[in-house]
Amino acid sequence: MIRLVLLIALMFGAATALSAQERSSLWPEIPAATGAPHPEGNEYWRRNHMNLMRHDRDQTMRDGNREVEASLKGCFDCHAAADGEGTIVTYESDKHFCRSCHDFVAVKVDCFMCHRSTPEGVDETADEGADHAAILSPRQTLADIGDLVAYLKHSNRTLVVEAGQ
Amino acid sequence: MTGNNSTTRPKGAEFSRRDFLRSGAAVATATLAPGVTLIAFGGSQAQARADAGKRWGLLIDAGRCDPDCSACVTACSDENGWKDTGHPETDAQWIRKVTLKNKFTGHVSSAPVMCQHCEEPPCVDVCPTGASFKRVDGIVLVDKHTCIGCRYCMMACPFSARSFIHEPVNNQKTHAPRGQGTVESCTLCVHRVDNGGTPACVEACAATGNEAIIFGDLNDPTSDIAKRLAEYPTSSLRPDLALNPGVRYSNL
Amino acid sequence: MERTIYREIKATPHLWETAMVLAAFIAAALGAVIYVEHHGHIVTGMNNHIVWGLPHVFAIFLIVAASGALNVASMASVFDRTLYKPLARLSAVSAMALLIGGLAILVLDLGRPDRIIVAMTTYNLSSIFAWNLLLYIGFLVIIGAYLFTQMAIGIPYDTVRRIGTLAFLWRLALTTGTGSIFGWLVARPGYDAAIMAPLFIAMSFSFGLAVFILVTTALCRLSGRQVGPLLMTKMGRLLMIFAAAVLYFTAVRHLTNLYTAEHAGFEDFTLFSGGIYTWLFWVGQISIGGIIPILMVLHPTFGKTPNATILAAVLVVLGGFAQIYVIVIGGQAYPMELFPGFEVTSSFLDGEIAHYRPRWPELLLGLGGVATALFAIGLGAKVLRILPTTLSDANLSPKD
Numbered sequence: 001m002i003r004l005v006l007l008i009a010l011m012f013g014a015a016t017a018l019s020a021q022e023r024s025s026l027w028p029e030i031p032a033a034t035g036a037p038h039p040e041g042n043e044y045w046r047r048n049h050m051n052l053m054r055h056d057r058d059q060t061m062r063d064g065n066r067e068v069e070a071s072l073k074g075c076f077d078c079h080a081a082a083d084g085e086g087t088i089v090t091y092e093s094d095k096h097f098c099r100s101c102h103d104f105v106a107v108k109v110d111c112f113m114c115h116r117s118t119p120e121g122v123d124e125t126a127d128e129g130a131d132h133a134a135i136l137s138p139r140q141t142l143a144d145i146g147d148l149v150a151y152l153k154h155s156n157r158t159l160v161v162e163a164g165q
Numbered sequence: 166m167t168g169n170n171s172t173t174r175p176k177g178a179e180f181s182r183r184d185f186l187r188s189g190a191a192v193a194t195a196t197l198a199p200g201v202t203l204i205a206f207g208g209s210q211a212q213a214r215a216d217a218g219k220r221w222g223l224l225i226d227a228g229r230c231d232p233d234c235s236a237c238v239t240a241c242s243d244e245n246g247w248k249d250t251g252h253p254e255t256d257a258q259w260i261r262k263v264t265l266k267n268k269f270t271g272h273v274s275s276a277p278v279m280c281q282h283c284e285e286p287p288c289v290d291v292c293p294t295g296a297s298f299k300r301v302d303g304i305v306l307v308d309k310h311t312c313i314g315c316r317y318c319m320m321a322c323p324f325s326a327r328s329f330i331h332e333p334v335n336n337q338k339t340h341a342p343r344g345q346g347t348v349e350s351c352t353l354c355v356h357r358v359d360n361g362g363t364p365a366c367v368e369a370c371a372a373t374g375n376e377a378i379i380f381g382d383l384n385d386p387t388s389d390i391a392k393r394l395a396e397y398p399t400s401s402l403r404p405d406l407a408l409n410p411g412v413r414y415s416n417l
Numbered sequence: 418m419e420r421t422i423y424r425e426i427k428a429t430p431h432l433w434e435t436a437m438v439l440a441a442f443i444a445a446a447l448g449a450v451i452y453v454e455h456h457g458h459i460v461t462g463m464n465n466h467i468v469w470g471l472p473h474v475f476a477i478f479l480i481v482a483a484s485g486a487l488n489v490a491s492m493a494s495v496f497d498r499t500l501y502k503p504l505a506r507l508s509a510v511s512a513m514a515l516l517i518g519g520l521a522i523l524v525l526d527l528g529r530p531d532r533i534i535v536a537m538t539t540y541n542l543s544s545i546f547a548w549n550l551l552l553y554i555g556f557l558v559i560i561g562a563y564l565f566t567q568m569a570i571g572i573p574y575d576t577v578r579r580i581g582t583l584a585f586l587w588r589l590a591l592t593t594g595t596g597s598i599f600g601w602l603v604a605r606p607g608y609d610a611a612i613m614a615p616l617f618i619a620m621s622f623s624f625g626l627a628v629f630i631l632v633t634t635a636l637c638r639l640s641g642r643q644v645g646p647l648l649m650t651k652m653g654r655l656l657m658i659f660a661a662a663v664l665y666f667t668a669v670r671h672l673t674n675l676y677t678a679e680h681a682g683f684e685d686f687t688l689f690s691g692g693i694y695t696w697l698f699w700v701g702q703i704s705i706g707g708i709i710p711i712l713m714v715l716h717p718t719f720g721k722t723p724n725a726t727i728l729a730a731v732l733v734v735l736g737g738f739a740q741i742y743v744i745v746i747g748g749q750a751y752p753m754e755l756f757p758g759f760e761v762t763s764s765f766l767d768g769e770i771a772h773y774r775p776r777w778p779e780l781l782l783g784l785g786g787v788a789t790a791l792f793a794i795g796l797g798a799k800v801l802r803i804l805p806t807t808l809s810d811a812n813l814s815p816k817d
Contacts, residue, residue: 054188057310059214061306062298062299062300062308062309063214063215063300064214064215064216064300064355064359065213066356066359069211072339073339090335098314110330110531113344113345113529114309114334114335114337114343114344114347115337115342115344116335116336116339116340116342117341119339120338120339123336124296124335124336125335125336143313158231168442188684191490195421197479222563228599238764249764253764253765253766254463254464254465254466254766254771254772255459255464258465258764258765259766261763261764261765262763262764263755263756263761263762263763263767264761264762264763265756265759265760265761266759266762267758267759267760268758268759268760269758273780278755278763280560280766287602287604289541289543289548289604290543290544291535291544291545291546291601291602292544292546293540293544293547293550294535294536294539294540294541294547295539296539299616306611309450309490311530311532311535311539312528312529312532313527313528313529313530313533313535313536314527314528314529314532315523315527315528315536315546316468316469317544317546317598318527319465319468320469320602320605320749321602321603321604322604323603323604323753323755324753324755325465325466325753325767327465328465328619329528330457330528331457331458331459331464332456332457332459333456345528346454346457346458346527346528346529347528347529363740379564381804383728402755402756403604406604417756
């Protein structure tokens with residue numbers, strides 16, 4: 001029992017120590033945006049973007065109101081993310097703006113089964129298949145296993161470091 | 166619990182400012198002098214939302230349609246991003262050219278067939294989730310956010326106007342989202358219509374000089390389409406079903 | 418007269434083997450679903466003409482058979498035939514299991530099965546399809562309650578009878594709904610007929626009883642329990658009447674169509690020139706599923722053996738699949754007439770008989786649904802006291 005309490009305390013300590021010092025390498029790297037910042041602030045949009053977008057999508061599609069603020073097209077005006085070589089990435093890539101956070105919080109979005117995930121004009125044909133199909137992709141499975149191993153190693157190391165202190 | 170009333174606003178005061186901004190886009194208010202306010206609506210041809218007073222429709226003149234021309238089909242495909250991959254049974258076909266040979270006289274004519282944008286659309290009646298719906302201005306659409314891909318609308322459509330997306334899709338047009346496992350059909354280029362434009366097929370047909378397809382508001386007696394409908398004999402497909410399609414044909 | 422004692426079936430090696438085989442079919446079906454999900458419906462034989470294919474044939478057979486599997490329970494509780502009372506529990510469980518198997522196929526064949534939650538939370542009440550979903554849910558709830566009243570201690574028989582009556586009426590509504598999925602499709606010459614609802618009800622009586630006869634026989638053989646020959650021949654007689662009813666409604670449907678010139682083309686297609694569909698109609702549906710089992714049960718000597726009933730049930734099931742195949746696929750294959758008086762050609766192949774060649778993912782999914790239903794029935798018999806220790810004829814009262 002005492003061991004268990006110690007272990008929990010240790011893990012808790014590790015977590016707080018991490019957030020207090022530097023952010024873990026697992027923290028999402030959110031791609032920088034272009035254009036003017038949201039006047040409401042990023043916090044507002046982080047918290048409400050799904051409601052804003054759902055509200056406005058129904059306005060657009062059902063009511064034909066094209067003068068809405070929140071749209072995927074609008075998002076990618078500023079939030080198109082590029083990979084190391086400057087190519088705009090699709091949702092297939094974990095560098096994609098939406099995935100940078102959504103992977104982190106493990107919330108899967110359904111948007112890009114139908115919507116394009118880049119600004120109009122970018123050629124998406126290079127990426128084969130839709131993202132939901134990744135369950136059968138050996139490449140994706142191996143990548144997932146790699147991520148998991150990296151995560152376990154990382155958390156193990158921080159624990160060891162904590163314990164060593 | 167129908168999908169139609171899903172446009173209710175999320176709760177919260179934070180929307181008031183956004184709504185103000187939105188209304189500001191459509192209504193320009195200028196104070197000229199104390200007590201005198203000039204209010205100008207619109208500013209462009211764009212509507213703030215679909216107009217319930219309108220009924221958008223097409224008039225297709227088979228007499229002017231060239232059997233060897235498929236400009237409308239190509240234009241639709243380019244505009245909306247669906248492709249002919251050489252598999253006519255599984256490829257999406259929002260619009261198709263039909264060649265008609267009179268069984269008795271041998272006379273050959275042709276006409277395009279697309280979603281007929283019925284006033285009483287069977288696809289909307291049968292859709293279990295309400296994903297098939299008709300806008301107030303008569304345009305029949307599929308809400309791909311709630312389409313589960315059951316294909317009952319395709320069973321119900323008398324015109325075979327709908328396609329099921331059989332393969333993964335990418336590189337869609339921003340204004341025409343489409344994805345594997347959902348049903349789609351002609352949208353009457355709703356993204357153009359909402360901005361005061363005309364459908365791509367109509368534009369392409371006019372560009373060939375045939376001018377076999379006219380677009381307009383069936384409810385507006387002064388519109389070109391309503392005048393022609395009043396003047397010349399026209400028919401609709403499957404009149405026996407009394408669906409009152411928004412797409413009309415002449416000289417079939 | 419012996420008391421009817423219900424006991425769970427024992428876990429014999431045979432039972433385990435059967436369960437493993439069924440589980441393998443279910444696993445194969447799930448694999449097929451993931452495969453189709455990954456590549457899209459392009460890997461099935463379905464297309465924009467035949468939008469409902471083999472999975473729907475299996476699903477509709479199971480759903481129709483589900484409401485029919487309740488027959489035996491209804492005979493016992495509603496029509497007070499004591500002969501069938503020992504089988505009422507198994508009948509209720511079979512009905513639920515078959516429905517679940519059918520629904521599993523329907524859901525897993527959706528273009529977006531991941532959106533099942535949308536289908537269950539967003540209803541368009543003008544859709545007969547949405548009504549059907551409500552009817553299915555209601556069916557499971559009511560039959561669940563019916564089963565509970567049968568099995569719980571101290572529930573007065575009157576209550577059982579009342580809820581049994583409700584279940585009976587509900588299953589009539591349910592099959593009316595299933596038939597109307599096709600009957601209300603005004604555009605297609607192969608459907609658009611009010612008779613689809615009663616035809617489907619007759620089909621459900623027939624297919625459901627046939628499946629139930631086979632399930633009962635199989636369960637009793639697996640668990641080494643006795644089935645009385647008289648019970649079997651009684652069920653065989655009943656099956657014969659139901660099969661005849663299906664023939665009757667089929668005849669009325671086609672005669673009505675033949676009388677109107679408008680439907681001559683479709684009737685010519687089904688009855689004479691439709692290739693596989695014509696063959697399935699006459700050989701599968703009419704002969705194997707109708708005339709042969711009827712004659713078999715009527716045979717003066719062979720008809721009085723349990724084997725006649727079992728064989729007739731097998732034939733009715735095979736004929737039933739053929740019949741639903743002809744209705745579902747044949748009805749879509751025949752083209753809709755958009756331009757009367759014209760020969761139509763187009764890139765969409767308007768005016769031609771549509772092609773359909775089922776492919777293995779569809780077959781696996783369909784068989785997986787059947788396996789799911791059978792597995793669920795077996796599981797029910799394994800964990801619940803629904804199967805009597807003996808179904809020998811000793812319990813029959815003279816009036817039966």
